[in-house]
Amino acid sequence: MRQRAGKTDGMLLVIVLFLTGFGLVVLYSMSAYNGQVRFGDAGYYFKKQFFAMTLGLALMYGVSRMDYHVLGRYAVAGYLISLALSGAVLVFGDAYNGSRRWLSIGPLSFQPSEYAKPAVILLLAFFVSKLQKKKSSVMSAAVMGMVLPIVGLVGTNNLSTAVIILGIAVIMIFVSNPRYLPFVWIILGGGGFLGVFLSLESYRLERIAIWRHPEQYEKGYQTMQGLYAIGSGGVFGRGLGNSLQKLGFVPEAQNDMIFAVICEELGLAGALLLMLLFGLLLWRFMVIATHAPDLFGTLIATGIMGHIAIQVILNIAVVTNTIPNTGITLPFISYGGTSVMFLLAEMGLALSVSRWSG
Amino acid sequence: MQKTRSFHRRKIVVIFAGTVGALLFLGGRLAHLMIAESEYYAVLAEDLHERERSIKAARGRILDRNGVVLADNRTVCTISVIHSQIREPEKVIEVLCKELELDEAAVRKRVEKVSSIERVAKNVDKEIGDRIRNYGLAGIKVDEDYRRYYPYGSMASKVIGFTGGDNQGIIGLEVEYEEVLEGTPGRILTLTDARGVELADTGEAREEPIAGKDLVISMDYNIQQFAEQAAYRIMEQKQADSVSILAMNPQNGEIYAMTNVPEFDLNNPYTLSQEQRAAAEAKAAQEAARKEQGEEEAAQEAALQDAVAAVNGAALQDAVAVLNGAALQDAVAALNGAALQNAGAAVSDAALQKVESTLSGEVLQDALNQMWRNGCLNDTYEPGSTFKIITAAAGLDAGVVTLQDQFSCPGFKIVEDRRIRCHKVGGHGGETFLQATQNSCNPVFIEVGLRLGVDRYFEYFNQFGLNQKTGIDLPGEAATIMHKKENVGQVELATISFGQSFQITPVQLATTVSSIVNGGIRVTPHFGMQVKERDGTLLKVYQYEDDNRILAEETSETMRYLLEQVVDGGSGKNAYIEGYRIGGKTATSETLPRSANKYISSFIGFSPADDPQVLVLCVINNPQGVYYGGTIAAPVVREILGNVLPYLGVEREVSQTES
16 A cells, blocks of 8 residues: 655755755844844854754754654654643743743753644644544544644743644644635634734734834834835845844844845845745645645645745735734744754655655 | 545645735735835835934134134044944053043043943044044044134133034124024934944945134224223222223224123133132022021021112112112111121131032032123113213203203202202302213203103103114123103102113113214114135125114214313313314212112213214223222223224324314
8 A cells, every 4th residue: 555665855855955055044144243242243143043954954854764654653642742841831941032932951942832833733644634534524623622732832922833833723624624614614713713812902902003003103113124124125135144124123133024134135036036935845845745645644744834834924924014013933044943943854744755655 | 544535635725826825915015015115115214224423514713803813613633432343442541541641440431331432532632633543543533523712712702702512602702693603514424233333334425514604793803902901900900890891983883892801711611710719609608608597587688689689670669769768778788787797607607618619510600600791781780970971962952951051060959859969069060061061960960851851851762772772793682771761750860860770781871872972873783794704705794774863963963072072171081182082971880789889980982073983981890999980991991092093093183282
């Protein structure tokens, strides 16, 4: 029944390697100033990111050489570990910028919520493919029930990541369920819930107000700085390394707002090329998902596609002030060691699936 | 293992399609932001990144009528350190300490402070600045700047005025002609990061500053010097508090000289002289003592202050009452005595305790303000007998008196229930109006005033412009302090007629007399004449009103003759210079409160009497010993005229004495 392992998806590998390389270069450009100002070392962020990327690439290679079916056996264990870690971070975690999101082991720090994403993808792919014979609505409900604990745990201190995990789950369930109509209801229901959720706390409504008129609010500062960066980029940008906005104007230029500074340095042309690259990446995931030898592989690739798609779209939407500000990083580009490491591990997973494609 | 079904694939494609749709939408949004709105955000971003450093413009100079530079600029340097650029901090500290002669600890603090730019020293000589620059040390910034410089130090300090830290005028002409003198600062535009640190190699846009314009004033350096020397001499001789001298052209209002000694050093305007410092300290101690006084004394103090307020003309009616009512005067004197005694006792105690105390800010500021006051126009005084010129002019113009009218002076005149004394106790006896003017006879002028009556007198007072400010181009001209017309009875009118019970500024008196003797045209006293470019190009000539007739031509001529007679054979004979026709009038007035026995003696003179070219007013405040204006002030004016007339090219008329 099982096919022999074939060739890995070379195009996916090239795109991923290009993105990581591009990400490193851009990250150095964006973070040099902040590194110099805060740590007296322009390469401070670059070095840490480089280290995490190296680890991530090794991890990616390792995972891609594995038979992803083997990983299925560890899906539940991996998920339980992510629950444990997400619980632990609430108790032992280090706070940075006011959020308790990091676990430290010696000099290394680790963000459990980033690990939770691949764990959830694996778990859902495993269970959905196992439960496919059951009635689809029952199965969907059961799967949803499985992810809620991690969404709740992560959501207590990192709402954005919780939303991403939930989004991944919804996409995977959507794909595994033949029907469409219930999802329309889910989306409408989710919208309604969001409305109620926002109006419960005035500070959340304030976010909406800031989104509509960022120039009128003190807290619209970050958004405005992002827009300044984007707007001053023009078609071809100031050139790599020449951003002015990264010089302390855009807070944390190497993080969530990195895309704005990319726009400033590389212009509309560079920004669209980067988006095209992400599009190609997602296209490869689609190809891998539709050509996977079994539902497990299909769902793994689908989950990864959903993950990347959600983050890319939300990040760019925030930076362009298309939606209210929320902290979502741009995959492969934004600073974040744990994030890039597990992203690369996910890529390894996708590559592994691709090897078995028919 | 489950197989992947076709609906799975379909749904994956749906997801992908949705994603591509979202990305396309965002790409469109991005294109909109980066093309359509690019300009808008780019301009905002530019504003954010650009820092303006202004380059001071050179302030325009002030030149006297012959081009002598009275206020100039000197290039000075501001020395700063830029922390992030310093490579050898110890060397930098050493050099700055040595060259600027500063304390090492202070310099170290500046150098080691983590900030974008730290100013170490201001107003450093260009020479020193150049030397520091020549060390070529990274992180030291030497910025050139202009500082106001007054070549003649204290000369005409209260007229010229000085400038503050940003080269803006603080007092005098410097503030009055701020718009002319101030330049337009230039700008250096640089790009900075969010902390305001300038970015290297981004280039800078430079807008050159535009220097201010030169102001040519009517002051004549030489006449001003004559006047100041004469003023200092008489002040020392008579141990006077202060002396004001004003010399102007009565034909057009141009002021040649205006001095109020003691002057102060324009290059160090915030430094009090030793005497001024002592006075301020005593005042501070007195202030402190006052606070320690009990309630009883405080009540007396309040009363004293009321009396002082009367002096300032706040309650002039009271002052007039004091003037005439002996009882009241006594009361005030008693009050003064008691309060002063108390204060004095307390002062000596407090003063001893506070010998080493420095002046508080407020006291110092008061003392400085006092030092900067231009007595010629910021302060009013009772003009006394010089004001008889106005009464005479009004009387002659109205036809209520002629030069030949006969009067008799018994040494006093009774007005209503009061007996107003003449300065000559025995009286001048029978005299014509001409002789009465020569004698400065009070009863005769009271009679002329009474003949005019309150209505007509006030009409002339207003017509002569005495109720308005002169409009001199200096800040802070004080207004005339005059009775309300409805409160003026015969007694008040009598005192006004010989220049008492009201106050005007010296410049008001000089201007009014100028207008009376120049043919009857009211002039506007002024300094500002022209505005020029630095290279001498004439930009503007100031025009002043010169067609406001206040007196008939003939009356003016009579007045010139009358006043010449005062100098030729009357009380002003000490101003007489052989070969020159000089007109003038003396005055001796007693300051309020009368009990203090302080006097102001003054003389106003002009020459040539038939066609006045220059008019000089000399006011001596609180001279010791002999205080008669004719005795001490007239010789000062004679001395000045003796110098100024030949200087102005007025020929001596040798035959004059024979005719």
